[in-house]
Amino acid sequence: MHGVTRREWTKELLRKKREKERQEILDYRELSDEVLELKNKRVANKDSLLKTTQLLNINPEFNTIWNYRREIIKLLAPSLDQTFWDGELAFTMDKLKVRPKVYWIWNHRVWCLEHYPNSPLKIWLKELAIVGKLLEMDARNFHGWHYRRYIVSTVERLSGNCLNSQEFEYTTAKINQNISNFSAWFQRTNIIEHMLARDQIADKESFIDDEFQYIKNAMFTDAEDQSVWTYLIWFIKESALKEHMTSEKYSSMLKELTEIIELINDDDISFSGKDNIWCLKTLLVIEFIQKDILKEDIKSKSREYLDKLIIIDPLRKNRYLYQIRAL
Amino acid sequence: MLNAERRPSMAERRPSFFSPGPDGSLQSTSLVVPHLAGIEDPLPETTPEQVDVLIAGTGLIESILSASLAWQGSTVLHIDSNNYYGDTWATMTIDQLKNWTNQVNEDSDETRFYKDARLYVSGLVAQGKFKSKNFGIDLSPKILFAQSDLLSVLIKSRVHQYLEFQSLSNFHTFENDNFERLTNSKQEIFTDQTLPLMTKRNLMRFIKFVLEWEKSTDIWKPYAEQPLASFLVDKFKLEKPQVFELIFSIGMCRNLDTKTPEGLARIRRFLTSFDVYGPFPVLYSKYGGPGELSQGFCRSAAVAGATYKLNHKLVSYDPNSQTAVFEDGSRVRVTEKVVASPTQHPQNGGNIPPQKYEVHRLTCVVEKDCSQWFSEGESAAMVVFPPDSLKTGNVEAVQVVILGSGAEVCEPGTCVWYFSTTQAGPRGDLDLDAALEAMINSILRESSDIPNEDELVQINSNGVPLVNSVKLGQSFKELISKERVNFIMKLYYTQYTSTPPFDIVTPDLFDLNKSKEFIPGASDNGILYTSLPSGEVSYDEVITAAKFLYEKIVGSDDDFFDLDFENDEPDLKNTNKTINSYDESAIADDEEDIQMMDSEPVEFAGEMEI
Numbered sequence: 001m002h003g004v005t006r007r008e009w010t011k012e013l014l015r016k017k018r019e020k021e022r023q024e025i026l027d028y029r030e031l032s033d034e035v036l037e038l039k040n041k042r043v044a045n046k047d048s049l050l051k052t053t054q055l056l057n058i059n060p061e062f063n064t065i066w067n068y069r070r071e072i073i074k075l076l077a078p079s080l081d082q083t084f085w086d087g088e089l090a091f092t093m094d095k096l097k098v099r100p101k102v103y104w105i106w107n108h109r110v111w112c113l114e115h116y117p118n119s120p121l122k123i124w125l126k127e128l129a130i131v132g133k134l135l136e137m138d139a140r141n142f143h144g145w146h147y148r149r150y151i152v153s154t155v156e157r158l159s160g161n162c163l164n165s166q167e168f169e170y171t172t173a174k175i176n177q178n179i180s181n182f183s184a185w186f187q188r189t190n191i192i193e194h195m196l197a198r199d200q201i202a203d204k205e206s207f208i209d210d211e212f213q214y215i216k217n218a219m220f221t222d223a224e225d226q227s228v229w230t231y232l233i234w235f236i237k238e239s240a241l242k243e244h245m246t247s248e249k250y251s252s253m254l255k256e257l258t259e260i261i262e263l264i265n266d267d268d269i270s271f272s273g274k275d276n277i278w279c280l281k282t283l284l285v286i287e288f289i290q291k292d293i294l295k296e297d298i299k300s301k302s303r304e305y306l307d308k309l310i311i312i313d314p315l316r317k318n319r320y321l322y323q324i325r326a327l
Numbered sequence: 328m329l330n331a332e333r334r335p336s337m338a339e340r341r342p343s344f345f346s347p348g349p350d351g352s353l354q355s356t357s358l359v360v361p362h363l364a365g366i367e368d369p370l371p372e373t374t375p376e377q378v379d380v381l382i383a384g385t386g387l388i389e390s391i392l393s394a395s396l397a398w399q400g401s402t403v404l405h406i407d408s409n410n411y412y413g414d415t416w417a418t419m420t421i422d423q424l425k426n427w428t429n430q431v432n433e434d435s436d437e438t439r440f441y442k443d444a445r446l447y448v449s450g451l452v453a454q455g456k457f458k459s460k461n462f463g464i465d466l467s468p469k470i471l472f473a474q475s476d477l478l479s480v481l482i483k484s485r486v487h488q489y490l491e492f493q494s495l496s497n498f499h500t501f502e503n504d505n506f507e508r509l510t511n512s513k514q515e516i517f518t519d520q521t522l523p524l525m526t527k528r529n530l531m532r533f534i535k536f537v538l539e540w541e542k543s544t545d546i547w548k549p550y551a552e553q554p555l556a557s558f559l560v561d562k563f564k565l566e567k568p569q570v571f572e573l574i575f576s577i578g579m580c581r582n583l584d585t586k587t588p589e590g591l592a593r594i595r596r597f598l599t600s601f602d603v604y605g606p607f608p609v610l611y612s613k614y615g616g617p618g619e620l621s622q623g624f625c626r627s628a629a630v631a632g633a634t635y636k637l638n639h640k641l642v643s644y645d646p647n648s649q650t651a652v653f654e655d656g657s658r659v660r661v662t663e664k665v666v667a668s669p670t671q672h673p674q675n676g677g678n679i680p681p682q683k684y685e686v687h688r689l690t691c692v693v694e695k696d697c698s699q700w701f702s703e704g705e706s707a708a709m710v711v712f713p714p715d716s717l718k719t720g721n722v723e724a725v726q727v728v729i730l731g732s733g734a735e736v737c738e739p740g741t742c743v744w745y746f747s748t749t750q751a752g753p754r755g756d757l758d759l760d761a762a763l764e765a766m767i768n769s770i771l772r773e774s775s776d777i778p779n780e781d782e783l784v785q786i787n788s789n790g791v792p793l794v795n796s797v798k799l800g801q802s803f804k805e806l807i808s809k810e811r812v813n814f815i816m817k818l819y820y821t822q823y824t825s826t827p828p829f830d831i832v833t834p835d836l837f838d839l840n841k842s843k844e845f846i847p848g849a850s851d852n853g854i855l856y857t858s859l860p861s862g863e864v865s866y867d868e869v870i871t872a873a874k875f876l877y878e879k880i881v882g883s884d885d886d887f888f889d890l891d892f893e894n895d896e897p898d899l900k901n902t903n904k905t906i907n908s909y910d911e912s913a914i915a916d917d918e919e920d921i922q923m924m925d926s927e928p929v930e931f932a933g934e935m936e937i
Contacts, residue, residue, distance in 0.1 A: 176518050220524040221517040221531050267528065271562075 384668025386414035390624035397631035418618025467860035473603035496607035555590030589830035646853030677849030682823035687755030706733025826861035
């Protein structure tokens with residue numbers, strides 16, 4: 001009785017499983033041929049709709065079938081009531097739960113919301129709550145973030161209320177949970193630009209100070225994280241925020257940043273003997289702003305940074321060589 | 328029933344086997360906790376005449392061993408000389424503890440397993456304000472890491488289905504007369520407003536390093552023979568509060584001698600357990616710890632055919648005739664091995680492993696709910712007193728596991744505090760007393776009225792209010808409370824064990840039965856002895872210990888809990904054919920099967936990574 005393993009069992013089970021799956025494949029091919037045939041004949045009735053449901057249940061990535069499904073729904077629309085549309089939303093949600101990264105399901109869901117009878121604000125608000133839940137499960141699903149932006153803009157349009165400050169807080173919460181969430185940082189850039197464009201930031205100076213503190217905090221928490229550096233570069237170079245700073249303030253902020261980044265980089269060198277790629281890249285950006293935008297007369301270290309980068313980041317060697325030539 | 332004083336068992340806490348369905352007919356509920364002899368079922372009148380393995384003692388290691396052997400196919404007779412399950416790992420009511428204390432103090436055995444048991448029980452229990460059986464006190468309290476071998480076995484064996492687990496996420500280090508809450512996740516480090524920026528950086532760098540520390544030999548090798556503390560200070564520039572948090576709260580090391588590699592392994596144990604089942608590293612079982620787990624494994628063993636008998640004492644074993652004799656005169660032939668917990672050794676045993684190491688324990692139930700120490704929705708916390716944090720100048724850490732009434736081990740409004748230290752000798756008890764005093768002062772300070780709440784709430788740069796618990800502690804340091812803490816019970820005892828205080832678990836810790844030679848006249852020749860619980864606060868040792876014994880009996884641990892419950896699964900009613908309906912558990916894990924699957928790669932479309 002000793003040493004009896006259940007290997008034989010497993011083999012037998014595997015054989016059964018393969019048999020079962022072989023049948024499933026046959027069924028799938030048969031159904032798929034059938035639905036495509038219906039599509040070619042442009043059959044639009046409850047039966048053909050049901051067939052697309054069955055096929056999409058098995059393979060929700062079949063975009064042709066989603067297209068066909070919409071054609072059927074459009075033709076049947078006059079006879080479809082609210083229950084149908086609720087069912088259709090539930091159907092896409094079911095599919096998204098299994099495959100949250102399939103474009104066609106997201107696409108179909110948006111289409112449903114738009115074609116929902118009267119498309120009331122209520123369903124969009126509900127949708128905002130749903131996408132919140134979804135981002136709780138996977139905070140870095142870019143489909144979810146993209147979808148959220150779309151829902152927010154529709155809610156804003158239908159309600160006439162601006163959700164910027166609420167959405168700004170939302171990105172803070174998501175970044176606090178995980179500072180590597182680039183989607184959340186990116187959302188933050190969008191919202192800040194919106195808020196500036198609509199003049200929704202009352203005290204710009206303290207807003208900028210707070211944001212700068214927030215970034216510093218993130219840089220020290222994780223200097224290897226690309227999201228933080230990308231956001232920092234946006235903050236000092238790309239965003240409209242800099243237009244709301246006096247050149248003295250802008251200049252002193254850059255100086256402070258240079259000191260911090262040098263501190264972090266020195267610390268990295270003392271720990272691992274290597275420069276931090278992101279520190280050097282950001283220093284380059286800062287120097288560019290100081291010289292080309294603020295026209296400050298500073299001693300350039302760009303060449304030194306680029307020489308180091310060529311060694312520690314050889315994959316981008318030619319880019320750095322190009323930058324050296326452009327100096 | 329055998330033991331009228333006992334608490335409701337895990338089977339009795341569940342809804343009954345049959346419950347009325349919607350149409351009034353009886354339907355079986357989805358999960359049934361199998362019944363166990365001596366609890367829901369009567370004890371068997373007779374025991375088998377011949378078994379493969381006889382196990383004496385129903386402690387956790389023996390119970391895991393019993394279940395693993397029973398499922399492997401061996402016939403097992405599992406007995407206990409006590410009238411309860413769990414042996415030295417048991418969960419007890421206050422009345423049971425009274426009996427236990429008396430037994431310990433009457434014990435005149437040469438080899439002692441416990442000594443100096445001192446139990447105080449409040450008059451409120453006798454008066455009926457508190458009921459003895461509303462308390463479930465563990466003799467050896469343990470916490471379960473979310474990423475651990477025991478948890479895998481609990482799942483594989485399905486014993487987890489009999490139990491209920493709760494999370495523990497609050498860890499405090501006692502420092503400068505204050506409890507500092509642990510900062511251990513990236514989020515907490517990022518949002519903590521009190522940590523200096525450079526400290527954040529160093530801490531984060533260390534946490535990233537430690538998750539894969541073995542790979543970065545260049546970083547830690549030079550420190551391999553040095554204590555972890557000097558590595559953290561020299562290499563990662565960490566300061567004392569962080570070093571102590573890492574070594575004592577996260578690593579749960581006992582003293583500052585822990586070497587770098589061992590310490591790193593212990594810190595990683597905590598961090599990799601984080602976020603496995605949620606934002607917490609540790610779990611504990613409701614209604615009682617190791618006692619409940621032991622019972623769970625016994626139920627599993629019984630399902631696989633093991634026979635259980637309590638109040639059954641092994642008197643002797645003769646390895647030549649392979650016959651074990653019991654106190655009631657019955658006997659059994661054992662074809663493979665007799666395993667016994669040292670506490671259940673036959674009289675005149677000559678092979679009992681020396682129990683060289685001491686664990687000092689103090690368990691008390693206080694009339695305070697201590698909810699301020701728990702995270703929201705939780706009812707447990709851990710407090711560590713690192714070396715030299717107590718007025719005794721303690722050398723070894725004192726670890727405290729705190730369980731509130733939500734853990735169903737005590738009445739509402741009360742809380743169980745489990746103190747332990749591996750400090751040997753009279754100093755051990757002094758350290759425990761000092762830790763108790765510090766805990767009492769702290770709970771009184773924190774539960775007093777807060778005079779000015781505004782000062783304690785800071786608003787951080789993002790407008791998020793932040794309650795500063797450190798400040799909270801400090802502001803009441805001077806406050807002398809009018810209140811007192813009432814004890815419902817208080818129990819001091821010293822436990823002996825053959826397992827040294829270890830930093831990481833290795834099988835040789837459990838190699839207790841080295842002598843091959845029989846001692847003439849001894850009643851226990853040929854018996855394989857198990858080990859008593861060690862001073863380690865986690866369950867880390869139990870699977871290694873059980874596997875070690877399993878290998879000694881079976882010859883190899885290859886099929887230790889190699890279970891396939893697939894056929895027990897009720898068929899899914901869902902007849903819709905979806906890609907996801909195939910049974911994932913059918914995916915086999917041995918090489919040959921993987922090769923078979925490799926030949927048909929297309930079929931696994933449903934496995935696509937999300």
